[in-house]
Amino acid sequence: MLRLIATSLCLRCQRATALPLHLRPCATLSSVENQQTVEALYDLSVDIQKVRQLKGWVLHQSPAYTKEVADLLRDMGASGSIIARILAGHPEAVLCHPEQLQAQRELWMSVCPKHKELVGIIEKFPASFFTSSSHHDNQRNNIAYFQSLNLNKRIIAKLMASAPQSFSRPVEQNELMVRTLQQAYQDLGGDEANMKVWLQKLLSQNPFVLLKPPEVLRQNLLFLRDKGFSTAELLRLLSKLRGFVTELNPDSMRRTLAYSQDTMGCSEAELRDIILDCPAVLYHPDIILAERFKGLLSAGISMSQIKETPTVLELTAQIVNYRIQRLRLHGYDVRTGSLEVLNGTKKDFETSSGKLLLRRERPIFNPVAPLKADD
Template identity: 30%
Template sequence: SKRLEMTAECFYTPRHQATPAPTENESLLENLNLMGVDVKMARQRQPGVLRKAFTNERGLAKFLQGKGASSTVVAGIVSRYPRAITRSIEHLEHRWELWRDIFETDAEIVSIVDRSPESFFRSSDNDNLKKNIAFLTSLGLNNKDLHRLLTTAPRTFSNSLELNRQMVEFLEDVCAELGGENPEQFPKSVISKNLYILIRSTKRVKTNIDILRAFLKLSDSELLGLLQGPVRLVSHGCRKSDLKKLVLRYPMVLYIGSDTLSSKLDCLLSGGIAMQQILEKPKVLDYSTQNITGRLEELHRVRYDFKKNGISVLDSSQKRFDAKMEKLRAGLDD
């Protein structure tokens, strides 16, 4: 807002000359204490900031309070992300304007910055933020999608444009390999349903795809058939459409930790679950390995037949699972 537009010089606090061995700036520490900042926390997070000769803590406080942040919120932001006090008023105004293109109110932005200061202050490159917004919009993501991204996975916008572009191109390649008809639309579908994908590495996503293929136990020729045509894989009952369906229905499988994915698949397969059943009910992978193991043990004790009854029982709330187990145990006693 215009009334907050002021020169950075107005709010920069001059510091004493640094000694040969860098020490913390006493006048800065005094200002931070007056603001209610947890200096001990700030020192642990980013100690170098406390040794800077020029900072903008007063300007930052005035700016954020002008947007509706309380002094307590401002103190919390600086405590957790001290680098915030190194940004100029001009930089803050420009970045806020870019965020306001996505959010309807200042209050929404204040709420996110309070929850995740890094999302707003981590990058000093406003031009990169602008390019990322334009790029994501070009994929077909609308303002509602961008709103959810900034709210849930704000680091997406701190990524370099090139990094986000690499993931998008990789997702297009995955779709093409799986025989998808619209590779250009696939990234939009994945991103809009799985907001953390752009802050994962392509290496991790690729590793998980390779793990899936390995668990399907495909030879090179079978893999080629899987990728090039609808060849029925009799030995496992899997088709190209099955794997494609899994990725489309449950894209999270592409980027959860590879060790975690391996562990979950091992656990399910050794527990008597067929790969085809996992492909049909991929949400079972949402649960921790410990949870899956515990439920499988309980179900085996009551001689539960997964082939006959399916695996929906594994994909249920704890309350429903307990109720189901009670019923199964009662049936066993009869």
């Protein structure tokens, strides 16, 4: 009997260690499901089987605040279907104490005052909203810091949603990274009047840049300088707004540069010009570039065409093949024409290819149209 009890306790401890740390002190684990939670979720039309399959441990917790969470979301304008989706995907929400939820609501509304927009954020990033109360002070301090930089509230809300770790940690760490970015921008000759806009776009397009060690940025800029990039060219790269300079390291860039130069048969100076036109050559691994080069060359496109329009390397082989087929139907042969028509977003491409079709199909003389005076 003692052995059975010991075994049961061990199994219970193992299950408890799998729980998020912040849930253990205020919630207890039971060997049977909390029927109040299950029934409350059923009443909200939540997919219980999905919860059991992915995060069944939540159903064994007590206390749970399912009704309170649903009421909070409903009070912000969330529909029943939205509430059901949120709780099915992130059932841990029901373990948050109502006071904690209200504090989170007030915190988020300081940067996202419209309930409809906040509900949209919660639906997409529930883990960022239903977070530990132990992070509230750090979140509040980080919000105040980013507001002191005069960043747009929408940008701050996006940062909180997509990179919540950066708001859960001490504000001093974010201050250090932001100062490093600002210093690099200024040292490279960036216009201080434009720095706020540059920083907003950088953080918006790559929120995780804040989580990178500041030293990575310095090392990468030094590496690129050693490769012959001028101060003005480094500023252009830093201003491409994706923060890719912090996503790389000298070893990966060295391999990519060597592969690209060997594949395209160009000089170092030519390669620098290509990278300035298309930073994708720098930040994509050589295995990705190899696949894209292969796709372009197999479509009959020459290496000289690729070098003239390197931005086509930003597109996957599947996208390139689709666009080539569409253009071919319009009578355009990419093997003999410019590759510029392949570029752009899906909307850009559809528009440009449509214009191409109109240009080729429009009659030379329209007998219905009035003649111009010059004619």
